[in-house]
Amino acid sequence: MTGKLAGQVAVVTGAGSGIGRATAALFAREGATVAIVDLAAPAAEQAAEEITGAGGSARAIAADIADPGQVDSAFGDILGELGRVDVLYNNAGVNSAGSVLDATDEDWDRCFAVNAKGTFLCSRVAARAMVAAGRGSIINQGSVAAVVGVANFASYCASKGAVVALTRSMSVDLAPRGVRVNVICPGTVYTPLMEPMLRARGNGDMAAGLALTTAKYPIGRLGTPEEIAAVALFLACDDSSFLTGSVITADGGMTAQ
Numbered sequence: 001m002t003g004k005l006a007g008q009v010a011v012v013t014g015a016g017s018g019i020g021r022a023t024a025a026l027f028a029r030e031g032a033t034v035a036i037v038d039l040a041a042p043a044a045e046q047a048a049e050e051i052t053g054a055g056g057s058a059r060a061i062a063a064d065i066a067d068p069g070q071v072d073s074a075f076g077d078i079l080g081e082l083g084r085v086d087v088l089y090n091n092a093g094v095n096s097a098g099s100v101l102d103a104t105d106e107d108w109d110r111c112f113a114v115n116a117k118g119t120f121l122c123s124r125v126a127a128r129a130m131v132a133a134g135r136g137s138i139i140n141q142g143s144v145a146a147v148v149g150v151a152n153f154a155s156y157c158a159s160k161g162a163v164v165a166l167t168r169s170m171s172v173d174l175a176p177r178g179v180r181v182n183v184i185c186p187g188t189v190y191t192p193l194m195e196p197m198l199r200a201r202g203n204g205d206m207a208a209g210l211a212l213t214t215a216k217y218p219i220g221r222l223g224t225p226e227e228i229a230a231v232a233l234f235l236a237c238d239d240s241s242f243l244t245g246s247v248i249t250a251d252g253g254m255t256a257q
């Protein structure tokens with residue numbers, strides 16, 4: 001451990017599984033007290049227990065980040081108990097298969113409610129605390145789907161494009177106030193979130209969907225949660241002190257081709 005986040009408070013949304021869980025564990029190993037925010041209370045509590053069991057500091061908070069009241073309540077608890085928010089990783093998200101021909105209103109609304117509005121709601125309350133402290137780092141979760149067109153993924157692509165645009169806007173608003181805002185655009189990482197997409201791509205065959213997806217990545221494999229967590233740590237700590245408004249693709253070369 002190098003203590004890159006020693007003494008800091010980090011909020012990670014969607015930290016009950018996948019990239020968020022790996023990032024929360026890494027942030028804790030680097031000295032942060034981590035608020036594990038997740039829709040699923042049992043997953044949040046298990047992630048927090050894993051961190052505290054390993055000697056780290058964590059709190060579990062169940063919240064739907066698409067719900068303004070739940071976001072305000074969650075951050076009220078975090079600020080009330082921990083007194084500050086130094087890092088916010090807006091990792092929580094949903095995806096939904098479907099092209100413009102067959103995606104439903106509900107697909108669109110849910111993708112935007114969680115991916116775009118959830119990022120906005122959490123950023124608004126965290127940024128107010130960070131501005132008051134004169135420093136902070138907000139990391140948003142974009143996607144390669146915000147950079148290139150992904151077939152059969154209309155609502156998700158659009159919502160992640162909104163996250164990239166929001167990141168840029170927030171970065172110019174907050175830079176003079178000492179708060180940096182950047183976005184990671186991961187390629188596919190094999191997590192529970194991705195299984196519906198992989199299975200759909202393989203017409204019900206997960207192995208076929210995985211092969212078709214992996215073929216899109218020049219590096220020859222999908223990413224791991226830990227590889228994205230390492231990028232989040234870079235953006236969270238002062239190693240990235242001159243970065244704000246940056247779009248960091250972490251995609252095994254997928255968008256380079």
Ligand code: 1HS
Pocket residue numbers: 095142143144145150186187188189194213216254
């Ligand atoms: C879910 C993640 O943001 C990546 S979007 C899917 C891109 S690809 O792997 O299907 O090319």
